[in-house]
Amino acid sequence: xxxxLLDKVWEAHTVRTLPSGQTQLxxxxxxxxxxxxxxxxxxxxxxxxxxxxxxxxxxxxxxIIPTAxxxxxxxxxEAEEMAQHMYRNMKDFNLQLFDMSTGKQxxxxxxxxxxxxxxxxxxxxxxxxxxxxxxxxxxIAFGIxxxxxxxVLATQCLAMAKPKLRQVRVExxxxxxxxxxxxxxxxxxxxxxxxxVGYAYEYAGPVIDRMTMDERLTVCNMxxxxxxxxxxxxxxxxxxxxxxxxxxxPSGAAFDRAVTYWKGVASESGASFDDVARLDGARIEPxxxxxxxxxxxxxxxxxxxxxxxxxxxxxxxxxxxxxxMGFSAGQxxxxxxxxxxxVGSCTNGRLxxxxxxxxxxxxxxxxxxxxxxxxxxxxxxxxxxxAEGLDQIFLNAGFQWRKAGCSMCLGMNDDKLQGxxxxxSSSNRNFIGxxxxxxxxxxxxxxxxxxxxxxTGEVADVREILR
Amino acid sequence: xxSQRQQITGRGIPVTGNDIDTDRIIPARFLKAVVxxxxxxHAFEDARKQNPEHPFNSxxxxxxxxxxxxxxxxxxxxREHAPQALMRWGIRAIVxxxxxxxxxxxxxxxxxxxxxxxxxxxxxxxxxxxxxxxSSITVDVEKQEVRLGNRVIKASIPDGPRNQLVNGTWxxxxxxxxxxxxxEATAGRLPYVKGF
Numbered sequence: 001x002x003x004x005l006l007d008k009v010w011e012a013h014t015v016r017t018l019p020s021g022q023t024q025l026x027x028x029x030x031x032x033x034x035x036x037x038x039x040x041x042x043x044x045x046x047x048x049x050x051x052x053x054x055x056x057x058x059x060x061x062x063x064i065i066p067t068a069x070x071x072x073x074x075x076x077x078e079a080e081e082m083a084q085h086m087y088r089n090m091k092d093f094n095l096q097l098f099d100m101s102t103g104k105q106x107x108x109x110x111x112x113x114x115x116x117x118x119x120x121x122x123x124x125x126x127x128x129x130x131x132x133x134x135x136x137x138x139x140i141a142f143g144i145x146x147x148x149x150x151x152v153l154a155t156q157c158l159a160m161a162k163p164k165l166r167q168v169r170v171e172x173x174x175x176x177x178x179x180x181x182x183x184x185x186x187x188x189x190x191x192x193x194x195x196x197v198g199y200a201y202e203y204a205g206p207v208i209d210r211m212t213m214d215e216r217l218t219v220c221n222m223x224x225x226x227x228x229x230x231x232x233x234x235x236x237x238x239x240x241x242x243x244x245x246x247x248x249x250p251s252g253a254a255f256d257r258a259v260t261y262w263k264g265v266a267s268e269s270g271a272s273f274d275d276v277a278r279l280d281g282a283r284i285e286p287x288x289x290x291x292x293x294x295x296x297x298x299x300x301x302x303x304x305x306x307x308x309x310x311x312x313x314x315x316x317x318x319x320x321x322x323x324x325m326g327f328s329a330g331q332x333x334x335x336x337x338x339x340x341x342x343v344g345s346c347t348n349g350r351l352x353x354x355x356x357x358x359x360x361x362x363x364x365x366x367x368x369x370x371x372x373x374x375x376x377x378x379x380x381x382x383x384x385x386x387a388e389g390l391d392q393i394f395l396n397a398g399f400q401w402r403k404a405g406c407s408m409c410l411g412m413n414d415d416k417l418q419g420x421x422x423x424x425s426s427s428n429r430n431f432i433g434x435x436x437x438x439x440x441x442x443x444x445x446x447x448x449x450x451x452x453x454x455x456t457g458e459v460a461d462v463r464e465i466l467r
Numbered sequence: 468x469x470s471q472r473q474q475i476t477g478r479g480i481p482v483t484g485n486d487i488d489t490d491r492i493i494p495a496r497f498l499k500a501v502v503x504x505x506x507x508x509h510a511f512e513d514a515r516k517q518n519p520e521h522p523f524n525s526x527x528x529x530x531x532x533x534x535x536x537x538x539x540x541x542x543x544x545x546r547e548h549a550p551q552a553l554m555r556w557g558i559r560a561i562v563x564x565x566x567x568x569x570x571x572x573x574x575x576x577x578x579x580x581x582x583x584x585x586x587x588x589x590x591x592x593x594x595x596x597x598x599x600x601x602s603s604i605t606v607d608v609e610k611q612e613v614r615l616g617n618r619v620i621k622a623s624i625p626d627g628p629r630n631q632l633v634n635g636t637w638x639x640x641x642x643x644x645x646x647x648x649x650x651e652a653t654a655g656r657l658p659y660v661k662g663f
Contacts, residue, residue, distance in 0.1 A: 012656070012657060013653065013657070014653070015646050015649050015650055015653045016646055016649055018627075018636075018642060019630065019634070019636065019642075020626070020627045020628075020630035020631045020634070020636060021626050021627050021630055022627035022631075024643055024646055026650065026653045026654055026657075028654075028657060028659060028660065035498050035499075036498075036545070036546065036547070038501035038502075039501070039502060039503055039547075042501075042502075047640065049640075052650065053654065056654075056660070063498075064499060078499040078500070079499065081501060082499060082501060085501050119659055121658075121659065122659060127545060128544075128545055129543065129544050129545040129569055131545075143545040143569050144545060144569065144572070145545055145546070145547030145550075145569065145572065145573035145576065146547040147547060147573065147576040147577065148547075148572065148573070148576060148639075150640060151576075151639055151640050151643055154640050154643070154644065155640065155643040155644055155646070155650060156650055156654070157643045157646065157650060158643075159627070159631075159639045159642065159643060160572075160627075161625060161626075161627045193486055193539060193542060194485075194486070194538055194539040194542070194565060197539065197565055197566075197567075197568060198568070224543075224569075225543075227539065227542065227567070227568075229568050229569075250662065250663045254662065254663040255663075257658070257663040258658070258659070258663045261658045261659070261663065292486075293486045293488070293542075295486075313485065313537075313538070313586060314485065316483070316484055316485075317484055317485050317486055320484065410490075410495045410544075411495055411496075412495045412496070412498065412499065429488075429490070429543060429544075431488045431490045431491065431543060432490070432491060432513070432514075433490055433491070433494050433513050434490050434495075436495070436496075438494070438513035438516065438517065439517075
């Protein structure tokens with residue numbers, strides 16, 4: 001019987017079936033960061049256990065680090081303490097840390113693929129829900145909690161049940177001004193934030209096939225926002241070309257052997273899925289969220305829907321969303337005034353995202369009332385962008401050019417919304433309070449749309465600027 | 468430290484609404500501590516400040532241990548701080564329409580069962596708890612039911628977590644360690660571990 005990538009990777013990593021009926025699944029790559037690990041290392045120390053496979057464990061600093069002044073000790077004593085714990089734990093357990101001095105530091109989901117640590121056919125875990133990102137290269141990658149981080153450190157394994165598999169096919173061709181971010185926001189709009197519960201998503205179809213690796217990373221990144229446990233794209237020539245020459249990817253003859261293995265893990269034609277969802281890529285327009293979860297979105301030319309048009313059980317959440325955002329049902333999303341613009345995050349903090357945003361930034365200046373931040377996803381992204389002069393384009397247009405980190409995606413450093421500020425953001429969550437202010441408001445959109453909003457001072461249709 | 472969790476009995480607390488994410492349960496600023504201690508008092512902190520009527524503010528629900536929630540509770544961020552905050556507030560079991568999967572996994576590893584029930588039964592439970600907060604609720608993991616007064620509600624939990632909780636193997640490190648050399652043997656068969 002034809003098998004899927006999920007079938008093959010699951011089988012290859014199965015250590016045994018546990019008495020509970022779950023699988024003891026080997027984790028081939030464990031990525032860690034400063035925020036969700038201190039308690040895990042503490043538990044490990046109390047249990048007098050070592051890290052089982054230190055050579056398969058890599059760390060970085062991303063969530064709490066400042067993106068303006070990175071002089072140690074950090075101005076925020078809590079951030080400094082978290083960093084110190086990370087340094088101490090990585091040293092105590094002899095693990096490799098990509099800190100600022102390495103030139104390889106960055107958001108964990110940006111550096112994994114960029115360094116070639118993330119490879120097809122792997123199982124990957126990280127104490128962060130956006131670990132689904134790594135599925136873009138054909139890996140099965142899970143976000144986990146801190147006690148599970150302890151399990152992976154101690155045993156290199158997780159106790160898990162195999163999810164069901166839904167193929168999400170995006171057919172047709174995307175229109176100009178429509179990007180990978182719009183595709184995943186539209187998938188979530190159509191399938192819902194709970195639609196993926198119990199499933200892994202396999203993204204497929206002509207639109208996904210034609211995407212660059214950066215674009216696939218954006219799509220897989222937000223699988224978790226659709227409720228899916230993980231998401232992946234089958235490895236193909238794009239994947240192989242992407243991995244060639246990466247520092248932690250195999251090289252020489254080993255690369256050729258790896259390619260054979262990578263091609264072999266892809267889902268076979270005729271493989272069956274528990275469910276298949278089809279979307280028409282040609283119908284997608286630039287998408288903007290208007291509410292408090294990533295499903296609450298509309299095309300930029302559309303109006304905010306009415307709670308009365310929703311199933312009864314969803315109406316209270318819709319009303320809460322309208323109240324929090326200060327929007328009315330029937331209001332066009334285009335023209336909504338913004339205060340902050342943020343380009344960055346593990347969703348859209350890669351070089352190609354910055355290039356697109358810079359292309360728009362060239363066409364104007366940041367509106368007077370808008371605070372606009374560009375935060376590269378990694379030191380390598382920052383370096384490459386600076387080599388192309390993107391930093392100067394942004395600075396000339398009135399954007400701030402920052403250092404790599406998670407920044408305003410979740411507001412754990414100084415980069416936060418203030419009060420009820422409205423943010424146009426290339427990040428992944430518009431949850432209440434997400435960007436650091438309990439009353440702050442977030443509109444998710446593509447980096448191009450964020451740049452367009454920054455220079456017009458309101459939600460704009462980037463297609464009109466590109467024209 | 469692991470013990471069996473066949474059933475949990477206690478008073479209930481209802482939190483209505485769907486898609487309540489883990490940022491809402493515990494805002495990110497509380498993730499900056501290197502220990503989980505003290506998180507209990509910050510559960511739903513911002514939601515409570517903005518809404519004085521929030522159930523976690525109400526003296527009527529103080530001491531409750533069974534949380535009853537809507538659909539997709541605990542979606543979003545993988546932060547274990549969310550179930551840690553609820554546990555340290557006093558929650559021992561959660562009954563809901565559905566759960567974010569990372570959240571549910573984090574709950575199991577702390578010994579907190581998350582059981583699913585129908586929308587109709589959830590709404591009834593939430594109304595009933597609101598009407599009589601002192602009522603005792605039993606969450607029966609083994610039988611997969613929730614009992615309140617004379618009513619028995621069908622509830623479900625996937626087999627894996629159910630077996631872990633009922634058999635007392637939910638704290639998984641020791642169970643995973645039992646595989647011993649089979650772990651290295653599995654790794655050794657993977658081309659990428661061998662270096663191709």
